[in-house]
Amino acid sequence: MKLKKVFALTMAACLSASVIAGCSSSPQSAKDNGEKIIKIGVFEPTTGENGGGGMQEVLGMRYANQTHPTVKIGGEEYKVKLVEVDNKSDKTEAVNAAQKLVSEKVSVVLGSYGSGVSIAAGQIFADAKIPAIGASCTNPQVTQGNDFYFRVCFLDPFQGTVMANYANDNGAKKAAIITQLGDDYSSGLGSFFKTAFTKLGGTIVSEEQFQTNQTDFKAILTNIKAQNPDIIFAPSSITSAPLIIKQARELGITATIAAGDTWENSTIIENAGDSANGIVLSTFFDEAEPANDEAASFISGFKTYLKEQKQDEIIPAVSALGYDAYLCALKAIETAGSTDGTAIRDALKGVTIDGVTGNISFDENGDAKKDMAFIKTVEDGKFKFLTTTTVK
Incomplete structure (x- = not known):
C-alpha cells in the first residue's frame, strides 16, 4: 500500500508539473530537434480583400527569418520559429487569429497589413502581455492607449x-x-x-x-x-x-x-x-535609393528570394517594412535577454536599428520616428x- 501511495503521489506531482508547464506563458523551454526555440507570431491577411498586400509583408518577414534565423538570449542561441496565422482581412477573424497566437505562446507578434485588423486584435495582445510590431498599419488608433503595440511605418x-x-x-x-x-x-x-x-x-x-x-x-x-x-x-x-x-x-x-x-x-x-x-x-521605401548597407544587402538578396518564390522581382515597400519589423523584434529580444513578452516590450522602447527603410526608433506611443515619404x-x-x- 505504501509503494502504491508513493507511486500515486509521484504521478500526481508529475501531472501537476506538466499542467503548470503547459499553462505557462513562457516558451523558454520550447525545443525543436534539440534546439532551443523562440516563437514569433506573424499576424497577417493572406486571403480576403487585403490578402495581396498581407502576403507581401509575410514574404519580407520570411526572408528576414531566412537571413537571421537565430537570436542570442542570455548567451545562448535560440532558433526563431515563425508561427503564421491568416486574419483574412476581417476584424472578427482577426480576433480569432490573435487568440491562436496567444495559445501558441509566441513571444512577439509581427503585423498586420490593414489598420482595422490591427486595432481589433490590439487588446488581445495587450491582455496577454505580448508585444506586437506593425509593419504598415498606419492608423493612429493602432498604438493609442496600447503600450504593447509598436510600428515601424509612418502614420496616416x-x-x-x-x-x-x-x-x-x-x-x-x-x-x-x-x-x-x-x-x-x-x-x-x-x-x-x-x-x-x-x-x-x-x-x-x-x-x-x-x-x-x-x-x-x-x-x-x-x-x-x-x-x-x-x-x-x-x-x-x-x-x-x-x-x-x-x-x-x-x-x-x-x-x-x-x-x-x-x-x-x-x-x-x-x-x-x-x-x-x-x-x-x-x-515608405524605394529600391533605387538604399538608405544604408542593410538596405543594399536586402535589395539584392530579396530580389533573388522573390525569384525563387516565383514572385515579381519589384520590391514592395511593405516587404521592406516586414523585414524591419522582424529586425526590431530580434534586437528587442536580444536586449531583453528573455523570451518574456513584458521584458521584450520594455526593451522595444529603447531599440534603435538601421533598417532597410532607414533608422528606426520609437516614440512614447510606440510609433516609429520617421519624417520622410x-x-x-x-x-x-x-x-x-x-x-x-x-x-x-
Missing part, C-alpha cells in the same frame, strides 16, 4: 499631409475624396488629407463613400466629374483601386488620381491596365520614383 496624419502637400505643390486647388465605409485606414487617411489640403487653401469639392466589395463606382465618379476636381484622393484596398481608376478614366475624368501606400502593388497596374498610368501615391507614379506600366517629401 503624416501620410495624408504629405499627399496634400504634393497636390498643392503641383497646382491642385480642388480635390475630391473617395473612402471605404467602415475601413479605418481608408476613412482615416481621407480625413487627414482633407484637413491638410484645406489648411493649405485647397477646397474639397466632393466627398464620397463606398461599401466593402462594391464593384460599380460610376455613380460616385459621375458626381465627382461634375465638380471638376484637380485631384481625386482615393485611399482604398488593392481590390477596389483598379476598379476606381479604370472606371474614372472610362468616364473621361482626367484629374490626377492619388492614394496612399496600399496602392504600391503590381496587381493594381495589372488590373487597371493603361488607366493606371499617371496615378500618384506615397510609400517617397512619392511614386506609374509610367509605362511600372512604378516610378518622383520625389521625397516631408511635412511642412
Whole structure:
C-alpha cells in the first residue's frame, strides 16, 4: 500500500508539473530537434480583400527569418520559429487569429497589413502581455492607449499631409475624396488629407463613400466629374483601386488620381491596365535609393528570394517594412535577454536599428520616428520614383 501511495503521489506531482508547464506563458523551454526555440507570431491577411498586400509583408518577414534565423538570449542561441496565422482581412477573424497566437505562446507578434485588423486584435495582445510590431498599419488608433503595440511605418496624419502637400505643390486647388465605409485606414487617411489640403487653401469639392466589395463606382465618379476636381484622393484596398481608376478614366475624368501606400502593388497596374498610368501615391521605401548597407544587402538578396518564390522581382515597400519589423523584434529580444513578452516590450522602447527603410526608433506611443515619404507614379506600366517629401 505504501509503494502504491508513493507511486500515486509521484504521478500526481508529475501531472501537476506538466499542467503548470503547459499553462505557462513562457516558451523558454520550447525545443525543436534539440534546439532551443523562440516563437514569433506573424499576424497577417493572406486571403480576403487585403490578402495581396498581407502576403507581401509575410514574404519580407520570411526572408528576414531566412537571413537571421537565430537570436542570442542570455548567451545562448535560440532558433526563431515563425508561427503564421491568416486574419483574412476581417476584424472578427482577426480576433480569432490573435487568440491562436496567444495559445501558441509566441513571444512577439509581427503585423498586420490593414489598420482595422490591427486595432481589433490590439487588446488581445495587450491582455496577454505580448508585444506586437506593425509593419504598415498606419492608423493612429493602432498604438493609442496600447503600450504593447509598436510600428515601424509612418502614420496616416503624416501620410495624408504629405499627399496634400504634393497636390498643392503641383497646382491642385480642388480635390475630391473617395473612402471605404467602415475601413479605418481608408476613412482615416481621407480625413487627414482633407484637413491638410484645406489648411493649405485647397477646397474639397466632393466627398464620397463606398461599401466593402462594391464593384460599380460610376455613380460616385459621375458626381465627382461634375465638380471638376484637380485631384481625386482615393485611399482604398488593392481590390477596389483598379476598379476606381479604370472606371474614372472610362468616364473621361482626367484629374490626377492619388492614394496612399496600399496602392504600391503590381496587381493594381495589372488590373487597371493603361488607366493606371499617371496615378500618384506615397510609400515608405524605394529600391533605387538604399538608405544604408542593410538596405543594399536586402535589395539584392530579396530580389533573388522573390525569384525563387516565383514572385515579381519589384520590391514592395511593405516587404521592406516586414523585414524591419522582424529586425526590431530580434534586437528587442536580444536586449531583453528573455523570451518574456513584458521584458521584450520594455526593451522595444529603447531599440534603435538601421533598417532597410532607414533608422528606426520609437516614440512614447510606440510609433516609429520617421519624417520622410517617397512619392511614386506609374509610367509605362511600372512604378516610378518622383520625389521625397516631408511635412511642412
